[in-house]
Amino acid sequence: MQNPAPAETLLTIDAARYLGINPLRHVKPEWRIAVVERAFRPHPENPQADWLPTVIVPALELIVAARGPVKSFASIGVGTGMDILTGIALLGASVVGATDVFSDITVAAEWNIRQNIEGERPVDVHVGCGDLLTPLQGRGLSFDVIYENLPNIPLSDARLLQEKNRSSSFVPPRPEKVPQFARDNMLSLHDVALKQAREFLNADGFVISSIGGRVPLEYLARLATESGLIPGFLNYSWKLQTEGEEVLPFYAELESRGSGPFYYYPVDALEKIFHGVTPKDSGLRAFEIESALLPYRITAAEAWRGYQEGQRIGHTVAVLKSARR
């Protein structure tokens, strides 16, 4: 195993507290996590602001509740590797695969994964650098669950978004033919990933796509059907739009150029409609919840105006399940 790339931050994370799971199995209680500059940054100091504890943990818990332990788990676009550690801890995965386009990220992720596994049971770890699942091709691997939380925003547009952390926002130009609805709604990379991931799924396997859905759920479901997979929603929740001054004008600009529209909601409405909804119900009732939100729906341009007037604005987040059967 290579050492992680230099210039990273080394975080020490109380994993049970961060993930909200106690006890944790198969991984160390305290994780040492190398975060290279380009990686998607975790916020262990504020788990409520973080994707992994708020969106992925409930989704993995629902998977285990429905089908029991999962042997093989992969992540496309692994970032720090904490998603894989969570899969080992929660799903009980003993074969894991991970990729990312940046080699500094995959080197650090592999180090993070191997460092923080604990226990007698061996875990077979495969990490590769390259596009989507390509680095894992030719190794005889297939998976029960494949997770992706890939970026939505094309590189040409990401230049508008003066973001320091490009790994969370850009999609290089793709050679594949992507359906128009996916391009219009910034879903291109999810579309290509699903089509490729299908070939890596076991017979009863599925892909889970975590998508900060500023677009109608029907488009997300269509990503699955157009890839020959069966759509469902594991959970449906919402997030406060942080860094609104950066993100909202960006989506508003995309709208003015014919993409979207991208939908937002006042936080009061999101709190009201999601009140008392459990993660399991949120997935089963995703379309019903979306309909209940309809009267409150505003475009990115409207959201940006409201935000500048001091309104709290949020957007929904969906975990799409795309199953082979």
Ligand SMILES: C[S@@+](CC[C@H](N)C(=O)[O-])C[C@H]1O[C@@H](n2cnc3c(N)ncnc32)[C@H](O)[C@@H]1O
């Ligand atoms: C939003 S981060 C997700 C990190 C982690 N999976 C998580 O959920 O916390 C997206 C990751 O996808 C990676 N990525 C972007 N395009 C990719 C591609 N074509 N193939 C593989 N990984 C890609 C980025 O480098 C980044 O690490």
